[in-house]
Each structure stands twice: as structure tokens, then as C-alpha cells.
Amino acid sequence: MLVDKELIDTPIATLGPSGTDAEHVARSLSNRVILCESFNESMEYSYQNNVLALICCGYIDIKNGVSVDGWVDLNFRYLNKMEIVKTFDMPTKPICIAKRFDCIHPKTLVLHPATKVFADKIPYNLETHYVNNKPTAVKLVDDGKYDMCIGSLDVVQKYNHLEVLETFQPKMIWALYQRCDRKENENGRSRV
Helix, strand or coil, X not given: CCCCCCCCCCCEEEECCCCCHHHXXXXXXXXXXXXECCHHHXXXXXXXXXXXXXXXXXXXXXXXXXXXXEHHHHHHHCCCCEEEEEEEEEECCXXXXXXXXXXXXXXXXXXXXXXXXXXXXXXXXXXXEECCCHHHHHHHHHCCCCCEEEEEHHHHCCCCCEEEEEXXXXXXXXXXEEECXXXXXXXXXXXX
């Protein structure tokens, strides 16, 4: 995606921590990125502070194996409060399936719910656990709390105890939101 010159200094809130695809995409748009704990928090921060929000349309949250929230829910909750001003597709950072080097017979997998389809590529019957971002999944495996993860390749490569088994790079659809009552700039145009 080409960077919109009007956006380069515009604050954008999105999912953190550092290393998420959301951060990567937001930094391709703006020099001022605010990382939040969840996409829900990103949207609320954006609404409260009248800044843009970058939300992945593939966002899903799973608790106890059940989908409890997703992009559609978030989008509808902010009806008449936040509006989509731009949508685009962009490849994720390379994603990989990784395991700890010292784990011969993996039993557990930790991943972000949006990547669960890639778990089908793993030839083991694993107990699956979910977290709200891939960098956290990678750290939990490196810490020895789980055996395998699905994470961003660049994040996995920062750790010495992990082995990459397979990589892939899908595209995702992103939505950029602004408050419905966002102020116009001095030219009378919306800032986005």
C-alpha cells in the first residue's frame, strides 16, 4: 500500500505489543502509532482521543474454545460512533509454525485465533491455547509454557530456542476508522 502523505503524522491506534502485524501495517501508514492491548481497546482509545483506529477484518477472539468477539461485533458496537474511512489488503509479515528445539514430542500449541486454520498443517494432535497476539504466543513457547506456536517469523527469529517448521504469508483486509464527528482540516476536507 502506498503511504498517504496526509496520514504520515496522524496518530493511529492498533493492536500491540510491538511485533504484531497490526503494528507493522500501522507504521507503513503513520509515524505515530499507539499500541493497545486489544483491537477493542484500540477502537475505544481512538474514539475517546479522536484519533484513527486500524483494525484487522480477520480479528476474532476465542475464550474457552468459543468465539466471543470479532471484527463484525466490534464494527457494529461502534455504529454511529466510528466509521470506516479506508479499507485495503496487505500481506501479513511472514508467519511460521515453530517449536522449541528441546521438544521432541509436542503436546501443546499456542496461537492467535485468526491463525487457527494453520494449525491443521501441524501433524500432531495438540492441546490448543489462544492468546490475543502472535508475539505473546512466541514468547510463551520460548519461556517453556507451551511446545509450539504460530507466530510472525521475524519475532520467532529473535529467540534462540525456537525452530521454524513452515512459513507462509497470507493477505489480510484492514479497516481504518475515524470518529463520525471527526473535525475537518483547514481545507474543509476530512483528514483521511
